Amino acid sequence: MSKIIGLTGGIASGKSTVSKMFKEREIPVIDTDQIAKTLLNEDKDIYKEILKTFGEDVLTPNQEINRNKLAQIIFKDKEKRKKLNAIIHPKVKEITLHETTHLKDLKQPLIVLDVPLLFEADFDSVCDVTIVVYARKKDQISRLLSREGIDEAYAKQKINAQMPLSKKKELADYIIDNSKSILETRKSFERVLKEIEKTNK
Ligand SMILES: Nc1ncnc2c1ncn2[C@@H]1O[C@H](COP(=O)(O)OP(=O)(O)OP(=O)(O)O)[C@@H](O)[C@H]1O
Ligand SMILES: [Mg+2]
Numbered sequence: 032m033s034k035i036i037g038l039t040g041g042i043a044s045g046k047s048t049v050s051k052m053f054k055e056r057e058i059p060v061i062d063t064d065q066i067a068k069t070l071l072n073e074d075k076d077i078y079k080e081i082l083k084t085f086g087e088d089v090l091t092p093n094q095e096i097n098r099n100k101l102a103q104i105i106f107k108d109k110e111k112r113k114k115l116n117a118i119i120h121p122k123v124k125e126i127t128l129h130e131t132t133h134l135k136d137l138k139q140p141l142i143v144l145d146v147p148l149l150f151e152a153d154f155d156s157v158c159d160v161t162i163v164v165y166a167r168k169k170d171q172i173s174r175l176l177s178r179e180g181i182d183e184a185y186a187k188q189k190i191n192a193q194m195p196l197s198k199k200k201e202l203a204d205y206i207i208d209n210s211k212s213i214l215e216t217r218k219s220f221e222r223v224l225k226e227i228e229k230t231n232k
Contacts, residue, residue: 033135035142036227037158039149041196042189043174044166045209045216050145052220060143061130063154066123071096080118085111106188120152128157141227150202151194160227163203165196166210 038053038060040046050060070077072095081089081096085104091097105112127144134142146154155161166174168190175186200206205223209216 033139033142034160034227035131035144035158037149037155037161038143038145038164039147039161039199039203040164040209041166041171041193041199042147043171043178044196045164045207046145046147048209048213048216049162049164049207049220050143052217053141053143053224056224058141058143059134059139060145061127061134063123063127063144063146066126067119068098070119070122070126071098071101074122077118077122081115084114084118102189103185106185106192109192112192116148116152120148124152124154127154131157148193150199155202160205161203162205162207162223163196163199164207164209165200168196170210171196 038046038049040049047062050062053060071081072078078096081101085101089097089100089104101115105115127146131142131144144154144158146152149155149158149161171190172183172186175181175189176183179186205226207216207219207223209219
């Protein structure tokens with residue numbers, strides 16, 4: 032029996048950093064952000080639906096969907112965010128569940144789903160355990176600023192668009208603290224992994 036681990040967190044809180052630690056242990060990770068990214072330009076229905084909803088302004092000169100432009104629109108408008116999620120989420124879920132089934136068939140003991148909106152999009156219902164990667168808001172902001180070169184107001188807008196990380200911490204079974212050095216995060220990861228491996232939940 033495979034155990035499905037739902038991995039989530041806030042924007043730039045360290046989900047990908049922790050995903051990498053799982054992969055280094057040869058534990059497979061399904062990256063739903065990557066699935067969504069691919070779908071945007073490769074799924075004809077989604078592409079058409081996005082153009083219909085958001086207009087041609089979200090296109091690059093070579094007719095591809097510009098994720099940054101789309102992000103700027105949806106992070107300041109809750110209704111538009113809902114619309115985009117409604118277009119993309121069902122297909123992301125379908126692909127994720129399909130890939131999960133495949134890994135289950137391969138008898139993988141642990142399977143990680145990296146899902147930024149794990150609780151918001153009800154992905155936690157397909158998981159046996161959930162982990163939140165935690166960082167303080169000021170860490171999220173400074174990491175976003177240095178990674179994306181965006182301004183602080185936009186960074187805050189992005190963070191505030193999601194369920195508060197404090198709420199996610201309450202909902203999760205385990206917390207990996209990524210508010211200090213990567214070395215500390217690795218220790219937290221090791222502890223949580225050991226715990227998950229030994230419990231039969
Ligand atoms: N403990 C840490 N100390 C310093 N920098 C860190 C730490 N953890 C992650 N970072 C950096 O912060 C940024 C965000 O980390 P990461 O990409 O793992 O977060 P994420 O939650 O996957 O982000 P996203 O929401 O964009 O998917 C990256 O540039 C990463 O290198
Ligand atoms: Mg990530």
